[in-house]
Amino acid sequence: MTEIVKSSAPKILAEINKANNILLHCHPSPDPDSVGSALAMKFALEGLGKNVTLIQGDNEIPKAFDFPGVQTIAKKSYGEINPVDFDLFIVLDAGSKKMISFRNEVVFPENMRIIIVDHHASNEGFGHINCIDASYSSASQMIFDLLKEMGVKLTHDIALNLFMGMYTDSGGFKYGKVNSETFKIVAELVDLAPEFAKTIFTMDNSNSKSALIFEGLALSSLREFYGGNLVIASVTNQQIIDNRIVKDEIYTSNISNKIKSVEGQNIGVCMVEPEPNLIKMSFRTRDENKYDVSKLAVALGGGGHKAAAGARLNMTIPEAIDKVVETAKIVYNL
Numbered sequence: 422m423t424e425i426v427k428s429s430a431p432k433i434l435a436e437i438n439k440a441n442n443i444l445l446h447c448h449p450s451p452d453p454d455s456v457g458s459a460l461a462m463k464f465a466l467e468g469l470g471k472n473v474t475l476i477q478g479d480n481e482i483p484k485a486f487d488f489p490g491v492q493t494i495a496k497k498s499y500g501e502i503n504p505v506d507f508d509l510f511i512v513l514d515a516g517s518k519k520m521i522s523f524r525n526e527v528v529f530p531e532n533m534r535i536i537i538v539d540h541h542a543s544n545e546g547f548g549h550i551n552c553i554d555a556s557y558s559s560a561s562q563m564i565f566d567l568l569k570e571m572g573v574k575l576t577h578d579i580a581l582n583l584f585m586g587m588y589t590d591s592g593g594f595k596y597g598k599v600n601s602e603t604f605k606i607v608a609e610l611v612d613l614a615p616e617f618a619k620t621i622f623t624m625d626n627s628n629s630k631s632a633l634i635f636e637g638l639a640l641s642s643l644r645e646f647y648g649g650n651l652v653i654a655s656v657t658n659q660q661i662i663d664n665r666i667v668k669d670e671i672y673t674s675n676i677s678n679k680i681k682s683v684e685g686q687n688i689g690v691c692m693v694e695p696e697p698n699l700i701k702m703s704f705r706t707r708d709e710n711k712y713d714v715s716k717l718a719v720a721l722g723g724g725g726h727k728a729a730a731g732a733r734l735n736m737t738i739p740e741a742i743d744k745v746v747e748t749a750k751i752v753y754n755l
């Protein structure tokens with residue numbers, strides 16, 4: 422437990438106690454940390470007798486996420502609810518307002534209190550209470566500490582959701598921020614949810630045909646820059662249409678991760694054009710100290726972590742490649 426979480430907990434609990442209708446969300450292109458931390462918080466708040474609405478946000482929750490309570494997530498984005506209906510919005514795992522919704526500008530009504538709980542270093546703190554601590558490998562681990570400090574008793578469903586968020590955001594307990602504290606928490610979670618491996622199996626083995634076709638296209642498009650230090654994969658909107666790829670089944674991070682698995686390929690970029698002139702990008706690095714990809718992402722208007730980040734651009738694929746290559750040169754002095 423860090424000092425930031427410890428000191429935030431009583432303030433957060435006081436806000437929760439005052440609130441009647443609480444809003445939670447999943448971020449655009451939801452990942453297991455977003456969904457797991459939100460579901461765990463939902464169960465905890467309901468245990469405290471609160472009315473809670475958890476919205477899926479801009480995108481559908483992937484079918485592969487067979488987490489307890491996932492069917493209770495409302496199929497709405499922030500633009501499709503009436504924010505004045507809520508007196509508290511607890512924003513989890515979202516480094517900026519764009520990670521609440523890309524579709525519309527996110528405006529908070531005056532009556533709504535905002536609590537941020539996040540582990541993205543790029544988070545500037547846009548809430549009334551900002552519990553932001555980049556030393557955590559996942560938002561789910563922050564929620565574990567927060568719930569402990571708030572005196573909430575963990576249930577099986579809370580534990581399994583937190584486990585999935587912690588497991589995934591730490592790359593399967595492989596990333597730099599994982600420490601003995603992580604494993605002590607995991608030991609407690611696994612005691613409560615001993616069948617965790619089944620949920621991981623479902624997540625890892627729910628690949629769609631679209632995902633495989635996309636990976637094939639992306640991996641056959643690789644272009645090397647700066648002596649192979651930066652490698653970019655790209656798939657155009659026309660290719661998505663021609664190959665009948667289902668857009669919700671595209672995972673660019675699988676490709677950027679594969680790129681950086683090759684020695685010498687320090688920065689892996691995968692870009693896709695799901696709509697004409699909208700480029701979604703994911704960045705991964707094999708050396709987060711030398712090539713902190715959150716810096717590249719922030720320079721391109723996005724955000725993320727040192728080892729894993731993302732951004733969006735409104736341009737064509739060739740323009741986006743030029744933009745990333747130029748920006749990487751400046752950011753990393755290539």
Ligand SMILES: [Mn+2]
Binds near residue numbers: 454455540559
């Ligand atoms: Mn996260």
